[in-house]
Amino acid sequence: MRKRWLVATAYAALLHSCPALAADQPLYQPAPAWVVESSLPKELTTPGGAPPSAFDFQERFSKGQSWNYVDIANRISSPEQLTQNSMIALPWFPDKGDLIIHELSILRGAEKIDLLAQGQKFTVLRREQSLEQQQLTGVLTATLAVEGLRIGDTLRLRLSSTMRDPALGGHVQWVSPLLSLPARTSKAGMRVLWPAGEALHWKLMANNAATSTASLGGDTVLNITLPAPKAPEMPDDAPGRYRHPAMIEVSSFASWTDVSQTVAPLYTTDGPLLPDSALGKAVAQITARTTDPVERIAAALRVVQDDIRYLALSMDGGNYIPQPAEKTWAVRYGDCKAKTLLLLTMLHAMRIEAEPVLAHVGLDDLVKDRLPALSAFNHVFVRARVDGQSIWLDGTAAGTRLADLRDTPAMRYVLPVRKDGADLEEVVRKAPARATTDMDLVIDESSSIDLPSVIDARLTLRGRNATALWLMANQIGEKEKFELLHGLMSNMVGEGQFTKLALTENKEDATVTVTGRGLVSTPWRQDENRRKRNLSRILDKISFTPDRARTAWAAIPVATAAPDKAHVHARLRLPDGGRGYTMEGSASFSGEVAGYRMERQTTLAGDEVVLDESLSSSAAEIAPARIPAERALAAQALSAGPRLLAPQDALRRWDLPLAAKAPGTQLAAVTTLFKAAVNESEPEDISALAGQASFLKGIGDYPGAIASWTQAIAKAPSAENYVNRANLEVQTGDLAAAAKDAEAARALDPSDVGALNLAADIAARRGDLTSGVAMLDERISLAGKEKDGILLDRAMLIASYGDVQEGLAQMDTLIAKKPGNPELLNARCWAKASRQVQIDTALKDCTSAIELTDNSAPILDSRAVVWLRMGRLDAALSDLDAALLQNPTQGETRLVRAIVLKKLGRMAEAQRELASARRLLPNVENEYKRHGLVY
Numbered sequence: 001m002r003k004r005w006l007v008a009t010a011y012a013a014l015l016h017s018c019p020a021l022a023a024d025q026p027l028y029q030p031a032p033a034w035v036v037e038s039s040l041p042k043e044l045t046t047p048g049g050a051p052p053s054a055f056d057f058q059e060r061f062s063k064g065q066s067w068n069y070v071d072i073a074n075r076i077s078s079p080e081q082l083t084q085n086s087m088i089a090l091p092w093f094p095d096k097g098d099l100i101i102h103e104l105s106i107l108r109g110a111e112k113i114d115l116l117a118q119g120q121k122f123t124v125l126r127r128e129q130s131l132e133q134q135q136l137t138g139v140l141t142a143t144l145a146v147e148g149l150r151i152g153d154t155l156r157l158r159l160s161s162t163m164r165d166p167a168l169g170g171h172v173q174w175v176s177p178l179l180s181l182p183a184r185t186s187k188a189g190m191r192v193l194w195p196a197g198e199a200l201h202w203k204l205m206a207n208n209a210a211t212s213t214a215s216l217g218g219d220t221v222l223n224i225t226l227p228a229p230k231a232p233e234m235p236d237d238a239p240g241r242y243r244h245p246a247m248i249e250v251s252s253f254a255s256w257t258d259v260s261q262t263v264a265p266l267y268t269t270d271g272p273l274l275p276d277s278a279l280g281k282a283v284a285q286i287t288a289r290t291t292d293p294v295e296r297i298a299a300a301l302r303v304v305q306d307d308i309r310y311l312a313l314s315m316d317g318g319n320y321i322p323q324p325a326e327k328t329w330a331v332r333y334g335d336c337k338a339k340t341l342l343l344l345t346m347l348h349a350m351r352i353e354a355e356p357v358l359a360h361v362g363l364d365d366l367v368k369d370r371l372p373a374l375s376a377f378n379h380v381f382v383r384a385r386v387d388g389q390s391i392w393l394d395g396t397a398a399g400t401r402l403a404d405l406r407d408t409p410a411m412r413y414v415l416p417v418r419k420d421g422a423d424l425e426e427v428v429r430k431a432p433a434r435a436t437t438d439m440d441l442v443i444d445e446s447s448s449i450d451l452p453s454v455i456d457a458r459l460t461l462r463g464r465n466a467t468a469l470w471l472m473a474n475q476i477g478e479k480e481k482f483e484l485l486h487g488l489m490s491n492m493v494g495e496g497q498f499t500k501l502a503l504t505e506n507k508e509d510a511t512v513t514v515t516g517r518g519l520v521s522t523p524w525r526q527d528e529n530r531r532k533r534n535l536s537r538i539l540d541k542i543s544f545t546p547d548r549a550r551t552a553w554a555a556i557p558v559a560t561a562a563p564d565k566a567h568v569h570a571r572l573r574l575p576d577g578g579r580g581y582t583m584e585g586s587a588s589f590s591g592e593v594a595g596y597r598m599e600r601q602t603t604l605a606g607d608e609v610v611l612d613e614s615l616s617s618s619a620a621e622i623a624p625a626r627i628p629a630e631r632a633l634a635a636q637a638l639s640a641g642p643r644l645l646a647p648q649d650a651l652r653r654w655d656l657p658l659a660a661k662a663p664g665t666q667l668a669a670v671t672t673l674f675k676a677a678v679n680e681s682e683p684e685d686i687s688a689l690a691g692q693a694s695f696l697k698g699i700g701d702y703p704g705a706i707a708s709w710t711q712a713i714a715k716a717p718s719a720e721n722y723v724n725r726a727n728l729e730v731q732t733g734d735l736a737a738a739a740k741d742a743e744a745a746r747a748l749d750p751s752d753v754g755a756l757n758l759a760a761d762i763a764a765r766r767g768d769l770t771s772g773v774a775m776l777d778e779r780i781s782l783a784g785k786e787k788d789g790i791l792l793d794r795a796m797l798i799a800s801y802g803d804v805q806e807g808l809a810q811m812d813t814l815i816a817k818k819p820g821n822p823e824l825l826n827a828r829c830w831a832k833a834s835r836q837v838q839i840d841t842a843l844k845d846c847t848s849a850i851e852l853t854d855n856s857a858p859i860l861d862s863r864a865v866v867w868l869r870m871g872r873l874d875a876a877l878s879d880l881d882a883a884l885l886q887n888p889t890q891g892e893t894r895l896v897r898a899i900v901l902k903k904l905g906r907m908a909e910a911q912r913e914l915a916s917a918r919r920l921l922p923n924v925e926n927e928y929k930r931h932g933l934v935y
Helices: 002-013 079-085 256-267 278-289 293-307 325-331 336-349 364-369 464-473 478-492 624-639 666-680 687-698 702-715 719-731 735-748 753-765 769-780 787-801 804-817 822-835 839-851 857-870 873-886 891-903 907-920 924-929
Strands: 054-062 065-075 087-092 099-108 111-114 123-126 140-145 154-163 173-177 187-195 201-205 211-216 219-226 247-251 353-359 379-386 389-393 413-416 437-444 453-462 496-506 511-520 525-527 530-534 564-573 582-584 589-593 596-605 608-617 643-645
Touching (some): 054 173, 054 219, 087 099, 087 154, 256 336, 256 413, 278 293, 278 325, 293 336, 293 389, 336 353, 336 379, 364 413, 453 478, 464 478, 464 511, 478 496, 496 666, 511 666, 589 624, 666 687, 687 702, 687 719, 702 719, 719 735, 719 753, 735 753, 753 769, 753 787, 769 787, 787 804, 804 822, 822 857, 839 857, 857 873, 857 891, 873 891, 891 907, 891 924, 907 924
Parallel strands (some): 054 187, 437 564
Antiparallel strands (some): 065 154, 087 140, 099 111, 099 154, 123 140, 173 247, 187 219, 201 247, 211 219, 353 413, 379 389, 525 530, 530 643, 564 608, 582 643
16 A cells, blocks of 8 residues: 555656646645546445545646646555555645645545545645755645544545746646556556647557547547556666656657757857956966867866856756856856856857757666657756867766766767757767776785785776765765775775775876775685686676577667776786796787677786786677677687686695795785784774684694684684684694683584584593583484484594494494485595494495595595505505695695605605695694504
8 A cells, every 4th residue: 555655646746847836826726627537436435345545647738837637545454554644745846836735535434534624734844855966956845644544544635736837938748657567456547638739749658558539628638547567577688768667758849859949048158258257267267278179178177077066956947947157157056957058158158169968867768769858858968069079078977087078978869959959869979088997906926826815906996986985085984984995995806904095086187096905815716626817807897698588578689888997907926936827818808798898918927917908888789689699709708818827836825934924925915914904903803813813824823823813702702713713722732722612612602513513522532532422412402404414423423532333333324314425425434444444345435425526525535545544555646636636725635645655655745745734734643643644
């Protein structure tokens, strides 16, 4: 019901492009004589006494005036609807016509309660609800709190509003949405009336809406059946003209030329500027500065954009009529109309050819399908001409400079405003000359491809985004400003930790620049047994996956991004002087892809990679016939992006000497930046500490990582943080501290299964298997869907620290329930291999598990131990190598590989592998010593 009421009041509010009424007119009058008999039932009751909800809309045009009549009957059937409908608010503009209330009554069964006759009256308010958008509309609102309304009642409201706009030169125009399915109503109808013989045009922009025409008392009547059919679904990437709401348009304009001629007198600039006037002096300063007409245009536009603030005044005819240029200059504010007239005045005074053009922001490509009317537009700006070339000038934009004057507007269709009239013109749009986003990056990855990338970033913004950022940053506190800039850097450069953030403005270039230094997670990824890194930073902006599978969509073109341009320049330093690093994919590219223009140059020389690329768009449409080819081009461009390949023996973070933190190295920079990020973080924010702990653990600095988690726990003593510290303490051999932290985690979150398993494992490691099993048994009795996982943890604990046969028997039971579960099979394989029992069947378990999963690294590790127990050293080494290709950070795997290499007599390799294992897992040798796996 709320939707119905809102739909109805929306009709009352959108009766015309600028609805209006005079505040001093009587608010209550009988219905106008021309109203066609309402389609609503007179008694609005059904045999069962339940009143329906219904709507009736009528619009009449005559002699330059429109009169809208609305009859709404809304049934109240719930407490929520009672609340929502107990307050009536009817907005209007007081300078265009009247608002008239014909009836406000409550229908209760056979009883009709006339609220107006009871003395209930509307209160008129002025509520400027668009101040945040710098608009003063002058809208008045008639409000009334309905008294006596009950659930089960029907509230009936009949009202009219009139409209006459002198700016239309005697013409009328009207645009209204249509009540459409799936909106529900008992009965609804719409009629449009005009005197027979008057030239009035109408257009219904709705699929399969039913209409009929008739004659009535000298009027032509257009009847529209409501609700209109539901609008067909459209793909999100369809042009706007395919996705407009159902609506009706009425206009007395004969053509677009007629519209152009009607508006032209509003923008005349006849007569020279007085040289002693303030505006005349401003123009004289510009003309004295340069004789170049393009430079003069740029200077005049800069004045209008920068020195005249935006403020829309829609009252007193201001919806179409601009305020005088001299007044705009004096008050230093104006909307698109005022700024356009001011700019025209300045350009004409400098003898530069220029004219206003009308456009629509939002539904622009629908303009050519609409009826000729001024209501087809919601924006006006200027087109100047120099040497026959168009220069588009929008006084309401921001930061347009000389280099930008050849840019085209985002709007596709414009209507030039001329005394002799003009027709619609299509703008051939192109990408802007200057990038709206320009990013310069210096990336240090010179120590290891596993460390966070150290990035010095410079992000320059232009246009509205720059203006908005500068304005916002200067209206908030330092903390909020840091968060704003940090969020911007994380979004544009990469998620991470940033410090030394600064924001500067360049008024001459109309840009703002954000600089900072930060850490971003390593972009190197394992792919086909190689470590690879994508270089392009714009390919992820290209997405071309149009859906035209439905027959009804087959002929719909694809709308591409609005005119824009982004540029990236990046310099990257590689480890080890670049030795062994190669590049694959397309280093260079220049061409059109899925509506974008992409330019890229990439070079690799020594330890430096230089990337320069740009991506621009021009709002071009892709015809349906071109979609398959463009989809193929997009897929090719994405797959052919440049990538770096690291050598197989690339220096890894766990191989870096902890003492090698010389100034200027990536390792030193990461260490310093994490410290800075920790110092700059808010008291409740532990993200920098968590990142620092991960980094320190990754390079083998376990004491440092533990210290980081200690600081994090002081800030946020969560179960997760205690578990993180406990896991590190296990690896340093401090089981007492680990047990204490595990219990603290359980106390904070008794439902945390990870904390439970850790506490049980630590108890078993300390020789108290009984307590560890008891912890798990207690949870098993209460567990739901987690039960099988905890049963497996229990079986593994017993197999590792107690009776291996009992543990295996429990695993057998679980596997019998889930015979194809690779995790269960691997657990049984590892238990057999580590405890040296049933080695023959252990091999089968591991092999089956490998065949059942894509994540085989931990299972390959288990099978390698099986091969080792069987004396099959070559097979063991093969599985170990395969496991490390998938996950090179498995410290257990590296220890076993060191043992195998030693047995094979490859001592130098074995020593290097042992050192890596100790860095990755300091306690791994003690753990494996229990299984007889000793280096």
